[in-house]
Amino acid sequence: MDLRDLYQDIIVDHNRNPRNFRAIAGAVRLAEGYNPLCGDKLVVYAQVVDGRVEDVSFVGSGCAISTASASLMTEAVKGKTVAEAEALFTDMHELLTGKSDADPERLGKLAALAGVKDYPARVKCATLSWHTLNAALHGEQTPVRTE
């Protein structure tokens, strides 16, 4: 296992300069995610208009894997329908937990996170933002926890 498989340039870049790292004023949907084991904490905001994710963002603090995963997620789901975002959530979950045989490249930039599956202790870092987005889209009130 090469460390660079986990910390690819794109991960390092999105950790240093996370995209859509802001709150959305008056966002109709938001959810809080927390990983008590690591202390990773984030809030995901989503602006959904006519079943489409018009805008999505996050704020919070976490490790490089959780920050880059959240950042890449916002880029990937912006403009998608809620149904498409949910399908992507399922694909990502399978990719990160090693349950999918599908070619990760079809996920585009998100494929950079594929290396996480070889680090069981870090999978929850990468899935936190996705679980939180899912909760935001479904209007769940209880904070999401991965541990």
Add this chain to the structure above:
Amino acid sequence: MTALPSVAFPDAFDVARVRRDFPILDQAIHGRPLVYLDNAATAQKPRAVLEAMDHYYRESNANVHRGVHTLSERATALYEGGRDRARAFLNARTREEIIFVRGTTEAINLVAQSYARPRLKPGDEILITHLEHHSNTVPWQMVCEQTGARLKVVPITPDGALDLEAFERLLGPRTRIFAVAHVSNALGTVNPIAELTARARAAGAMVLIDGAQGVPHCAVDVQALDCDFYAFSAHKLYGPTGIGVLYGRREVLEAMPPWQGGGDMIRTVRFEGSTWNDLPYKFEAGTPAIAEAVGLGAALDYVDRIGLDAIARHEAALLSYALERLREIDGLRFIGSAPQRASVVSFVIEGVHPHDLGTILDHAGVAIRAGHHCAMPVMDFYGVPATARASLACYNTTADIDALVAALQGARDLFGGRG
């Protein structure tokens, strides 16, 4: 690179020889020699401990305090031998004051439920400190819920030492119990437990010392300390997991009801009511961790043979070497720098989250702890979600520290610093 700091190591301490006693150290992780710096989580076990437990299972395994057959007598003698070793280690007056438990956590829960719960009333206070491990916080919160007593917390100063003036203010006539860590697991701060115990006892409070991080670094004499309870776990002291010791002052233990019921803790059982066994068995319900007690005894013998003082001197020298070398790393900030500290170093590096450090260091063969160290209030105090923690033991060397520093530099390079 700057010249390596020179540190005076104790002459008599042969660390290469000590390392040969720990078979686990001789292996590669991700193709690099293992550098084990997570000793505050659990220490590695010397061959003497492994062999004592192996011999026990191969030659003497039986249940204790029961059979009249030879193996049972042998097992009982070995198990009770572990208790005698623990008594001598803590310099307790009598062996009846040594209760075997699963570990420090269980010891504190035992005192909370058997000593505190039946006695405390609304308005009573339990005093702990901001440095405590969750295991010396949560059991007391539970007792407060159960009894209406209040939890008070001694604050810490920015360097991670107890605020002794605040301690004096918080210690009052309502303080029934003062529970304090001997050494902070998150910061390494060594608390002035003799002074604290004397003050708390003079104020009429019972004193419990969480010695989980204390016993690996400092000799403990419970009679000189005059504390009411002292608890520790074997596995942080080169012994096995699953066993620890609760020392309790005899008259206090006598007055406490049993905590768990079952075999071995009773004298007679009738459906109308049962009577309890004598100390220490009153608190040891069920078949105990026999092999682990044997392992604990072997670990205490091992520590005695090397000498806790020699270990402490070696670790102190290594700690100053580590602190000097870690200062070379740009963006590294120490979390906690109390003047009195054991060989635990907590730190954060700007731009690299502790969990990423943990993974990156592991690739270099270096095992450290990254997280909140079961001390979330300490993390909150410093405004960090987590820290990286390197904790040293008798078998660590300056080469281990050099590997740590090189791996940390590598992590900074990988992340490109904070641009």
